[in-house]
Amino acid sequence: MALRDYVAYRLSKDKPLSEFIKNVFGFYPRNISLYQLAFTHKSASESTVGSFRVSNERLEYLGDAVLSTVTADYLFRLFPTKSEGFLTEMRSRIVSRASLNKLSQKLGFEQVIHYSHDNHSSFKSLGGNAFEAFVGALYLDRGYEFSKYILINRIIKVHIDLEQLEQTDVNFKSKLLEWSQKEKHHVVFKMLSEKSGSHGKLYQVQVVIDDKEYAQGADYSIKGAEQLAAEKTWAMLVEQKMIKQEKNSEEDDK
Numbered sequence: 045m046a047l048r049d050y051v052a053y054r055l056s057k058d059k060p061l062s063e064f065i066k067n068v069f070g071f072y073p074r075n076i077s078l079y080q081l082a083f084t085h086k087s088a089s090e091s092t093v094g095s096f097r098v099s100n101e102r103l104e105y106l107g108d109a110v111l112s113t114v115t116a117d118y119l120f121r122l123f124p125t126k127s128e129g130f131l132t133e134m135r136s137r138i139v140s141r142a143s144l145n146k147l148s149q150k151l152g153f154e155q156v157i158h159y160s161h162d163n164h165s166s167f168k169s170l171g172g173n174a175f176e177a178f179v180g181a182l183y184l185d186r187g188y189e190f191s192k193y194i195l196i197n198r199i200i201k202v203h204i205d206l207e208q209l210e211q212t213d214v215n216f217k218s219k220l221l222e223w224s225q226k227e228k229h230h231v232v233f234k235m236l237s238e239k240s241g242s243h244g245k246l247y248q249v250q251v252v253i254d255d256k257e258y259a260q261g262a263d264y265s266i267k268g269a270e271q272l273a274a275e276k277t278w279a280m281l282v283e284q285k286m287i288k289q290e291k292n293s294e295e296d297d298k
């Protein structure tokens with residue numbers, strides 16, 4: 045461990061959280077306040093900036109992008125002969141809300157997340173959201189390369205069974221469309237933006253159901269962006285109890 049990290053740990057006002065991160069991920073935080081924010085759900089937020097309530101939601105947005113990029117990079121190198129469709133589907137399964145929720149439980153995130161216990165039953169994605177926020181904090185604290193190393197070597201290689209994922213058939217866009225047809229809802233995948241960058245075009249897609257806006261997804265392929273938006277929307281519908289059967293099956297998996 046670098047002297048700088050040890051000093052940061054010794055000066056930390058939240059040594060239990062520092063120890064938790066060290067035990068789970070193998071490093072001490074430098075800026076502990078980032079991680080404190082990452083584990084603060086909006087239900088437990090006591091600070092506001094103007095009309096904005098300080099919580100982990102902004103870090104969640106950043107972590108989602110970092111996690112998606114690292115996973116895409118890792119799969120691209122691991123499967124040099126696989127098609128774009130295969131890589132997109134595998135990445136969607138790894139970063140899916142259901143997968144991240146289960147991962148956060150396995151890592152023991154609930155013991156460090158600050159949230160209102162009165163409303164806990166309604167926070168079905170509490171752990172998965174916190175994991176993405178943690179990735180955002182990690183990125184800001186240590187940079188991309190260090191984040192990439194931690195995510196690949198301490199998460200993907202240790203906790204993700206790629207062989208099992210290959211055998212799992214989860215297409216959230218198809219599930220969402222099938223549900224909408226059955227329940228007589230109108231679903232649209234709305235293209236919000238196309239931004240050119242060093243890695244190609246980044247597509248931003250939003251799901252709209254009966255003229256009501258739901259989740260967004262960003263990816264370097266339209267299919268990937270739609271899948272991410274559909275998966276997040278599916279989780280929202282489960283939380284809102286619009287998809288009761290899925291909720292029951294998720295509880296059975298816990």
